[in-house]
Structures are given as structure tokens and as C-alpha cells.
Amino acid sequence: MNDLALRGDNIVKRFGAVTALDGVSFTLGQGEILGILGDNGAGKSTLVKILTGFHQQTSGTLSVHGEETLLKSVDHARALGIECVYQDLALANSLSIYHNMFLNREIVRRGPARVFRLVDHKQMRERAAHLLEDIGVHVPSVDLPVERLSGGQRQAIAVARAVHSNAKILLLDEPLAAMGAREAALIIDLIMRLKEKGGLSIIMIMHNYAQTLDIADRIMLMQRGRVTYEQQSANTSVAELMDIVRREYRAMRATTAQ
Template identity: 60%
Template sequence: MEPVVPRELLRAEHIAKRFGQVTALRDVNLRLDRGEVLGLLGDNGAGKSTLIKIFTGYLQPTSGQLSLEGVPTSLRSVSHARSLGIEAVYQDLALINELNVYRNMFLQREAVRGGRLGILDDKAMRRAAIEHLERMGVRIPSVDVEVSRLSGGQRQAIAVARSVYQKAKILLLDEPTAAMGAKESALILDVIQQLKAEGQMGIVIIAHNYAQIFDVCDRINLVEGGAITFDKPTRETSVQELTDLVVREYRNARRSGKGG
């Protein structure tokens, strides 16, 4: 009998994070299901970055509980989170421009021949990189080209593909289309759509640009003042509704500032 695969990948319950007298998160409740793309939206300072650092094990919450596939879990470090299938791709991508694509794909996880102290198995890494990128639909001139020669969208796709290759269950993408034009953004969104269609992982996209990511997200969460104040399926909301909510929050913040 096949084991039951939990639908829910990640749940955060009443997560708070304080840095001395500063409260970055006050009461975050969030869930992510397998095969789901969740848009995590919010202005600068809303708490998105702090929340993602907690999900990756870089920070530990002051209070609250994380659960992975229904099991309460404390993430002790980034390496611990990765061992449990949580991968993040940040805006800096953590790629080495002077290395070629396949070497970047295996960065710090290089294949070797002859045991741990052996030589790099370039042939195996190159073959695996080609197969993996083709399966994901990532099109680049060659896996032998230096990353510095690729476009911004292609570099982002390589960083995402590397995380997927590490068998990520949860993929966190920090502003994946920031500072990209329509063509570059479309390349990344196509990769996300492909991963979504496979239905094996959950993806969280942290973004400012609602319009770019709206079509690929199944659900939208809005972070305001260290809490999630809005949680709706994408089909039940609109870019206009989200824009109106952010404008309202901005006006309230200005009034509060003037009143103080």
C-alpha cells in the first residue's frame, strides 16, 4: 500500500519575532500546500524578509510554531532547513559569474571520482545539468558558457534549477522578477509554471510587483505590520483590490505618523 503523502507542506502558527524592543513579526499564520504557488506580498519593512529567514532556519522565531508535512519542527540552521527540503533563491542568486553553468549547478555539491578526495567529475555534472535543465524547460546557449554571459532571466532560471535539483520540497523565491523586463520575467514565470504543473513542491514568491506574479499564484497573502492581513485564492481577488489595500495602509500609516 502506497504511503499517504501529506498535502500540506508548511504551516506557521502565531509566529512572532522580536529584536530587542523592535517587533518584526507579531502574529503570522500561514500555510503552503504541495503543488501550490503562494504570493507573499507587502511593502518594505512589512516583515516578509524576517519571515523568510525563519523559514530557511537563518532566524529562529521568538514564539510560535512551524510544522513541515504536519510535523512540528524547529529549524536549527540553514543547513538543517535544506536537509528537510527547504531552499531559497535570493536576489543575489549566489552564482559565481566566472564559472560555467554546470559548475554553478553543482556549487558546493560537486560530483567527484575516486572518493571525497578525488577529482571533479565534470562529465557527470555536465550530463546531469543538461538533463535537468531540459526537463525544466530552461533554455540557455550551453551549460559550458560562463554565467556572466547569460541574461538576468537565464541566471535566475539557473539558480531556481539548482535548488530544484537538490530535491527541494519548498522553494522560496525572493523577488524573482525584480528589475527585469517583460521577456525576462516571462522566462522565470514559465519555469515556475512548469514546477507548479509537476505538483511536487510548494513555492512561495516574495514580491512587490503584483501584476507580474498574479497569473502564476494560486493564493495571495499580504503582510502588513508584521502580520498576514489578507489571505485569498487568486481567483477571488484582483491586482486592483491588492493595490487599494496597500494604498489604504499607506494612508493610515501617514495619518498615524502625523498624529504622533
């Protein structure tokens, strides 16, 4: 079982009277890309927030790299190599690309300057450029403020930032939301390159079925706080997924109509 990056067993999360997760079990293999699909309110973001240590589950267990762990905080999850890129990116738009790459983890100069916690801009700039080049993200200059970039480029910077901080498990909550096809293709390419480099396991929450089947090794469908379907991408299709969602929708309408 040690080849699993993550494993969740019967995870329940309640917010007062709302049951956001109603017994979710899942696995994420080493080096695997798992795509999570599902309607708004299905509990996808809540699951991700538990995996980042932002929320704690009401019950159920979580194992990280084969060890049962209660993720107590975002720092705790980070220390275990779990990084997340949120829907709303949390980049500092007026700051440069290289600043954003090192936000809250600025490189401090060695020697006496360290005492004054002086940030080494030259080194940060060079490392940011190198890191972006390494994963094939092309920007005119790392000195550009993030607000001058397109949505896709900003998302790429956010992903690059998460990855360079030694992430072993990367969580992406709707990384392609509000992106045109070309922008989305840029991020999909980036994720495929990261996969090829190895050492990274990825969970992506997605909206578009075709894109998900294209990029994810396996997909998981969530509906009303539960996992209702799970399959290798190669063994399912957009038509089959739509059929499952449609059936669930009809059943739900039938119960609310009574």
C-alpha cells in the same frame, strides 16, 4: 492537516527593539504557489529566512509536512527539502553554468579517484544539461560562465539548482526583481512548468500585483510584520489589493500626523 507543506502559527521575530514579524500565521498547501506581497520592511524576507533556517523565530511554531519543527539551521531546513533562491542570487559568476548547478555538491568520481575527491566534470556537465533541458531552461552551453548570461537566465539557473537538489518546498525572494517583462516571463514560465511537474510547493515574494495574481494560487499581503489580507488569486484583483494597501497607508499617515 497532513496535506500542508508548511504551516506557521503566530510567528514573532524581534531583532532587538525591532519587531520584524508580529504574529504571522500562514499555510502552504502541497503543490500550491503562495505569493507574498507587501511594502519594503513588511517582514517578508524575515519570514523566508525563518523558513530557510537562517533565522529562528522569537516565538510561535512552524510545521513542515505536518510535523512541528524548529528549523535550527539552513542545513536542517535543506535536509527537510526546503530550498531558497535569494534576492542576491549567490551564484559564482566566473564559474560555468554546470559548476554553479553543483556548487558545494560536486559529483565525486566513484572508485579509487573518490579518495582524492576528484570532481567528475563529464558527469556534472551531462547532468546539468539534462536537468536544465528537463525543466525547459535553454542555454547555448553549460560550459558558459554565469556572468555571460542575462539576469533572467541567471535566475533560471539558480532556480534549477534549488530544484534539482530534491527540493520539496521552494522559496523565492523577489525572483523577478530588476527584470524586464521578457525576462520575467521566462521565469514565470519556468515556475509554471515546475508546478505542472508536481511535487513542489512554492512561496514567492513578489512586487508586481498583476504578475502575482497571474502565477500564484493564493496571495498573502503583509504590512508592518502582519498578514493583513489573504485570498485565492481567483477571488481578488489588483484593484482590491491596491485598495487595501491604500487604506492601510492612509491609516498610518493619520496616526503619524497626530
